[in-house]
Amino acid sequence: MRCRRCRAPAVVEIRRHNAAFCTDCFVQHVREQVKRAIATHDMFGPEDRVLVAVSGGKDSLALWDLLLGLGYRASGLHLGLGIGGYSSHSGKLARAFADEREADLIEVDLAGEHGFDIPTAGRRSSRSTCSVCGLSKRYVFNRVALERGFDVVATGHNLDDEAATLLGNTLRWQTEYIARQFPVLTAEEGLMKKVKPLFRLSELETAAYAFLRGIDYVLEECPLVAGNTQIRYKEAMNRLEATSPGTKAQFFLGYLERAAPLFEAQDRAELSPCERCGQPTTGRFCAFCRARAQILGWASPAEVCEAVSP
Amino acid sequence: MRVKLRNPDREVELAGGRKVRDVLLEFGIDPDTVLVIRGRELLTREERVGDDDRIEIRAVISGGSSP
16 A cells, blocks of 8 residues: 555545555644644644643644644643543643643642542532533633633544534534534633634544654543443444444535534524633533532532632 | 554564554444554555564544643
8 A cells, every 4th residue: 555645555444535645644634634624623823822622642642733833823631530540641741742742731630629530520420520620620721821821722533533513413403502512612701712723633543643752641431431321322333333444524514514604503602701700601600610609518609609719 | 463452451472474554344344444554664554564563553542621
């Protein structure tokens, strides 16, 4: 198998492009896809301060590496989730990545800052573990980015993530979620601009990029993820992709091109500051403060407000 | 040939002298869902692996509340 560009021996095959690449041409291909995503969706410019949400996994570290390599002002934010050895190893890899590149890494410990870790949240919250974990991440990333004067938050969601999420939202016709599933979410009062520069790249491409760039990323799966619906949707999409390469790209990129405008009217909730923390919400208290109150055993978010400073 | 698999980590011994695609087929693994690694190089489906090779099959799927 030969590289499509230079005819050298190939190391990565991308069946949906009917193409294979050698190491150098593959890295170039990935950079081109990210540059195209950033430019096409006006994600950020060279002067913007970008906060990359860094888990220690392949996608977030690949994204950080790509943005630094392309010359962007990219800092990392790692949230310590308190999931035993998995979290401590993830944090160690994020720190090692930052040290090697002399990049700026901000670390926040969920238990230290907000009084609970994810295993505790999974036991005490009415939400699923993955749901309260995602909620905590979105809350902390938004808040830290606002407080520290960043222009945009970048996450490592890839094509597989987006296709699987769109499948789940479509199966349940969650039109308000579908309307917000876009590679760029513009800033609103109290909400940072959020971007997903890897949305054109499959999980195979981000993993291959991370490996070929020598990025040491966390290999073990989160121990709390068993039975996660997102993985089931990914497996379903993979079965379709195996017989029809390009299905994921057609589904998600086709949605962006042709269907997304049809859902825009769904995305019009009025936001006001949470009475406890000031973050934007559609009710009195934001979802994070409500979940936190439940996890900590408080009667209401207002009680947390009085007992613990935001 | 030694084949390293992950989650959980384990190693199995297989006969070499065949293509990566045939190794993956034996495990029932979709080639688009894994990296196949030999030392510091990635192998495509058409690459041949020998009896003395050590390879790792590393899944690329991740889930939960990414990132």
